[in-house]
């Protein structure tokens with residue numbers, strides 16, 4: 001089976017771990033345990049009738065004290081930028097992380113998601129900003145790890161982009 | 174010079190080169206055999222062309238190749254060994270690894286049989302921890318075992334291939350690969366190490382993870398126990414092999430691990446294991462232990478046999494002993510247990526136990542009392558219940574009690590009433606019993622008169638009969654009285670005629686009384702009789718009147734008194 005490394009990137013407490021856990025084992029917890037270093041999870045998805053195993057590297061969230069090291073990003077076939085809609089600052093973290101990723105792994109597929117859609121009323125990120133992101137060429141999704149909204153879509157979309165971006169394997173020629 | 178000659182010369186000059194070629198051609202046409210040089214030019218192509226068409230070539234060549242191969246092996250075996258060693262080596266190593274895994278099984282068997290303290294301890298541990306015994310043995314005898322080997326792509330941390338030893342716990346391999354890669358980055362970043370400084374091993378519980386780096390992939394071995402440093406060389410060799418075999422797949426790895434299935438053998442060769450064989454208990458120790466056991470056993474056997482023989486003897490004796498019936502006899506863990514019936518008049522069983530040579534404490538006996546109908550016991554019982562006087566002889570014939578001898582009429586009457594109440598007796602016969610009543614006896618005694626010659630205190634032969642009758646009556650009375658709880662007071666009274674001095678006469682009276690007393694066997698009379706020897710009063714009825722010869726006598730006077738301890742002091 002094809003395996004692909006995917007990194008979860010974003011500021012602290014945006015819901016990276018929550019999204020992964022919702023996707024892998026369909027559970028959600030209100031408790032916040034900050035990720036230390038990296039947690040690796042895996043789940044296979046089907047793209048064009050082919051199974052792809054996503055090996056998800058759930059990294060610690062970036063903040064002013066901890067920069068995400070590029071060594072974790074190396075070898076990623078794609079990455080997910082997670083933002084917390086209720087905190088505008090997480091957008092800046094996403095920008096910074098996207099730059100780091102670009103430098104480390106080049107132009108691989110990535111998807112950004114604005115999490116916590118279940119508390120849309122408290123969002124600090126407005127429509128205009130989202131529009132700007134799209135103009136930059138970003139794929140911006142909305143989701144809620146809490147409700148499980150947009151989670152499956154998030155990972156499947158990325159997996160599809162990764163498979164399509166990759167040179168078609170030899171044995172299919 | 175002739176024209177012919179010139180012509181020939183000219184021809185030679187003109188056609189010489191062609192002539193040589195012509196000669197050669199003619200030569201070839203005449204001699205059509207194939208030239209090796211010519212063949213050598215086309216041989217490879219010829220083989221290729223023919224080989225493609227049909228398998229004829231291979232068939233033709235096979236015997237020659239085979240012969241040649243055999244000849245070569247004979248001539249220089251070394252070269253062949255060198256050539257095939259790289260192929261054989263891995264195969265053999267794999268076989269050895271399999272054999273080592275199999276050893277776990279045989280350990281189990283050998284330990285099953287051995288009774289070593291260690292074996293027992295491990296069994297206990299297995300029981301306590303709920304782990305299989307084989308696993309406990311493995312843990313204790315294992316020096317090291319490479320349980321899992323991961324081949325991981327360096328850049329992506331994705332798993333290329335994985336092998337696990339038989340029975341080893343295989344975790345989520347892909348996740349573990351990622352974590353192993355992440356841990357390395359984390360450690361390197363945290364210590365600010367350069368990319369070529371790598372984490373080469375770390376411990377997790379009882380496992381050590383050994384990491385060996387290659388240019389595109391690295392090898393992680395999960396090892397239980399303490400591996401030798403040489404293991405690293407094997408890892409490195411395997412990694413080098415893989416890099417050499419799969420250069421393309423490694424450089425262009427895009428997540429498809431399929432090509433790395435080919436590394437299976439290479440990785441399996443890294444699944445080394447080394448066990449420490451359990452020490453065999455030394456033969457000498459075993460012998461000594463065995464010998465001691467045999468000695469102990471035989472000693473115990475002899476003791477048990479002896480005790481058992483004594484026990485059997487005791488049972489036989491108890492069985493033949495009158496008045497005892499054994500109902501339960503069994504051996505218990507601590508000794509023996511006896512239950513039965515015992516007549517109170519029967520022999521003491523605990524004395525019999527001691528006589529049999531058994532430890533009384535080892536036998537627990539419960540006896541219930543009963544009346545035995547054994548004639549001997551019935552007789553004893555009749556004697557003690559009926560208080561038979563010694564003058565009576567009791568004998569038992571079946572259920573009949575027969576009394577002979579003599580007894581007082583009172584006793585005879587009493588016995589007739591009581592005899593049938595004695596357990597075991599239903600009929601009583603006393604035709605052979607002579608009965609006398611106490612008043613009769615008293616009368617017979619008191620009638621006794623022993624006469625003496627003048628001045629003599631010697632019992633005359635003529636008086637013997639009278640003395641005998643008195644003595645007999647006295648004895649009977651003694652018996653009879655002892656039954657009724659009374660006592661007899663017997664006075665032996667001597668007297669004289671008037672001749673001679675008074676002093677002499679008193680002296681003579683005493684002497685005569687004493688002689689008669691002795692003749693009566695007074696000191697041998699029963700307990701019931703108190704005897705007093707003395708002088709007859711002058712007012713004695715029998716001696717007061719009549720002739721002098723009637724006054725040289727000794728008379729007896731027996732009276733009955735109520736038994737009284739005080740009287741005993743009066744006995745001579």
Ligand SMILES: Nc1nc2c(ncn2[C@@H]2O[C@H](COP(=O)(O)OP(=O)(O)OP(=O)(O)O)[C@@H](O)[C@H]2O)c(=O)[nH]1
Nearest residue numbers: 013014015016017018030032034035061144145146
């Ligand atoms: N309301 C709401 N809360 C969420 C959602 N997703 C995550 N959370 C909460 O946000 C907090 C942080 O979630 P995590 O998933 O641990 O965030 P993280 O990005 O992994 O954080 P770090 O590992 O520290 O960087 C937790 O208390 C979650 O319960 C969501 O969709 N809606």
Ligand SMILES: [Mg+2]
Nearest residue numbers: 016017034035
């Ligand atoms: Mg987290």
